Amino acid sequence: MKITKIETLVCHARMRNWVFVKVVTDQPGLIGWGEATLEWHTRSIVGAIEDMSHLLIGEDPTRVEYLWQVMYRQHFWHGHGIVRATAIAGIDLALWDIVGKVANMPLSKVFGGPVRDWVRTYCHLGGGKMEDFYQTPADNAKRFAELAQQAVADGYTAFKSMAVPSTMPIEGMKPVRAAAAAVAAMRDAVGPDIDIMVDCHARPSPAMGLKFGKALDDFGLYFFEEPCWPEAVDGLAKINAALTTPVASGERVTNLEAFKDMFDKRAVEICQLDITHCGGLSAAKRIAALAEAHRIALAPHNPQGPVSTAASLEFGFSQPSYIICETVHNDVPWRQDVVEEGFIIEKQGRIVRPNTKPGLGITINEAEVRKHPFQQEIVLREFSPDGAVTDW
Secondary structure, X not given: OOEEEEEEEEEEEOOEEEEEEEEEEOOOOOEEEEEOOOOOOHHHHHHHHHHHHHHHOOOOOOOHHHHHHHHHXXXXXXXXXXXXXXXXXXXXXXXXXXXXXXXXXXXXXXXXXXXXXXXEEEEEHHHHOHHHHOOOOOOOHHHHHHHHHHHHHOOOOEEEEOOOOOOOOOOOOHXXXXXXXXXXXXXXXXXXXXXXXXXXXXXXXXXXXXXXXXXXXXXXXXXXXXXXXXXXXXXXXHHHHHOOOOEEEOOOOOOXXXXXXHHHOXXXXXXXXXXXXXXXXXXXXXXHHHHHHOOOEEOOOOOOOHHHHHHHHHHHHHOOOEOOEEEOOOOOOOHHXXXXXXXXXXXXXXXXXXXXXXXXXOEEOHHHHOXXXXXXXXXXXXXXXXXXXXXX
């Protein structure tokens, strides 16, 4: 069995271009699907996959670990930059999909069998619709409450919001009060038993992240996400130590060594590795083992396309420390048209039962993908009131 071709299919989904990776073999009908979506870097990803494909054509696709090492260590530069790590991830997912199909088993069984009967999921406010999730002003507490109630009406027992505004490195209490009012409105709207997450998007400095965290600590958040840059590991650890709310981070971390540093300093209680950015399932399994040794939970970052979701779920069924899966369902109205999925989502509670199909259990509808060709993504940018550049 040999790899004969590696293709990319780009599908424009408003804020993102989903980059699907198709690994073709010399066995009739045997292909693997992966995803390497990276916002605002679509052309770079497609080019990186093309560059790496020359290392893999003619190789056995079931030698996944060997091929991962080839992709990561050859071409001189190690593959932990965000573009290279994402490209590796897309190919790696497709290779594992092939392994599952050859074995005629879902990947969770390939990895040793499901460790749980179902996986809990959570949504973004607005179901991931850009205008609702990313562009609701933090001082619009009423709108946050409405969106929270809609998430619960859609069957979710947990949801994530971006209730923390962008700030300068040091500001007074006005933005902190706005964030607290938004979270208070959501808590009042949904009651004490629904889990609320707040995502800071790594916008605050460590000092401001700590201010926000302390102001929100009494609301019983499920987790407090990216309260400062993940590179500021010491600051992240200081925030985590000061709060009772668990701190979550890791979506922008792309290599095992950086995760080790984060875990050793107890900078997080929840690891949000992104399977499509950290090097794929091969790398994710190593990160998960390291997290388990530190008793750190897993809640992978997953706002991308449907192959990413399928991979995150297969990973969740195979990992004891996995607690919840991030999902989006309303980013584009035709999301389900491009994919056939093997797992079942129960509307009440939005829990997922195991996939029963081989590999990732998904099939991409290439004709539907072609209806949404590449377009430049909508650019989202942030500036401070004085015009200085800040984080989106």
